[in-house]
Amino acid sequence: MSYTVTLKKSGRQFQAEADESILAAALRQGVGLPYGCKNGACSSCKAEIVAGEVDQGPHAASALANDEKTRGFALLCCANARSDVEIDVREVNGVGDVPVKKLPCRVSELVRASDDAMIVRLQLPANERLQFLAGQYLEFILKDGKRRAYSIASSPHADGPLELHIRHLPGGVFTDHVFGAMKPRDILRFEGPLGTFFLREDTDKPVVLLCSGTGFAPIKAIVEHMIFKEIRRPVTLYWGGRRKRDLYLAEAAQRWAAEHAHIRFVPVLSEPDADDGWTGRTGFVHRAVIEDLPDLAGYEVYACGAPVMVESAQRDFTAHHGLPADAFFADAFTSAADLANPI
Structure with a gap:
């Protein structure tokens, strides 16, 4: 029926x-x-x-x-x-134009970016190219049929392997494998692209990009896409972590800000180590946005990372700081543990 x-x-x-x-x-x-x-x-x-x-x-x-x-x-x-x-419900234009595929891929490179963040690069078959929107994700299809989702960190125009940023969750079957047994030339299978987290290009509103941890991955793709397409909307990128080493590609964000006048980078640490020598912003990353931009009425916000950060930002920005509900776009990272605890 x-x-x-x-x-x-x-x-x-x-x-x-x-x-x-x-x-x-x-x-x-x-x-x-x-x-x-x-x-x-x-x-x-x-x-x-x-x-x-x-x-x-x-x-x-x-x-x-x-x-x-x-x-x-x-x-x-x-x-x-x-x-x-x-x-x-808000409708999303453009997603239906991008075909979703199931594809094999080969691990081409594993780069340990920090103690708990791995940059994984995937090579597609020679006759395949994945069309996607900057900010979307893919899902690995594991041998038991279970799936694990990771944002694509490379931008759509880039040649070469797809890039993912994977955080180690000790006890997690897949991330334990990534940080332990996975090696170059391993074969994986995925479905993608998926999701509706991508830059809306039908407006000139200034953009706040907000992320925590490896939530930087789709934000990286969005920034590189904007630079490539010469989209010059004002961009402020807030990246939060507990310690300095959690901002594992801070040099890339600093380079964007140095080379492009319309891009600003604000790193924020919640619990910097004494040996970090940290003199920058501290506290919760979404509170740094509020301190700098108490009136968000004319902005778009793209947030990615821990669910508690995304939820807090959405609640505070829309309820107390003027952000229209339809100008907040989010991709909250959820783990297998999150999925195992429904109501």
Whole structure:
């Protein structure tokens, strides 16, 4: 049995089967809706159910609060239609034009960027080239069918291997493998590109790029894309870590700022070591944005990293500092542990 899903803003309609999520139905039919993890651990696909009924499946408590459920919100990645429904959600243009592929790849290089960050470069088959939007991610398909998602750090125009930045989560099956047994020439398989985290190019608004840890990866891709396309919107990049070594490619960000007058780089440490000799900004990285830019009404914000950072930024920026809700774009990193703890 199928139901009709109507998008309130555009009036566009598509069909959703009773046994598939509304997001899956939209993606199957080329309808661009915002999403991130696709499994209820982030809030990127949150939408208001204006009319009709849905069955909301399991999800992480941080992704959809109880009061939001009471007000009629749902996560489209785990909500199945139970009648014809009308939803109020931001549509995403451009994603449907990029084909999603399943491809083999070969590990071409492993570079230890810090004690817990590895730069992994992947070589595609000679006759393949992955088309993607700067900021999107791919999912490794493991031998047991499980998946692990990582943002693409290289920019779409770049020749050569795809670049990923992988943080070690001790006890994590895949990251333990990356930091232990993985070696050049290993063969992996992935699906991509995925996600709706990419630069919107239909505006001249100044941009705040906000990241923590290896959330720098898609931000790197976005900055390099902007430089290549000569997009000169003012950009302020805030990168947060606990210690100085967590900002593992700070030299690249400093170089962008030195070479391009419209780019500013603000590194922020929350717990610098005594031997870091740190004289820069300290505290929570999203608070540094607020200190510098108390009025965000005219900005776009792109945030990537730990879910707590992304959630705090979205809440504070939109509730207290004037940022329009539709000008906040996010990709919250979720681990297997996050996915194992639904409501």
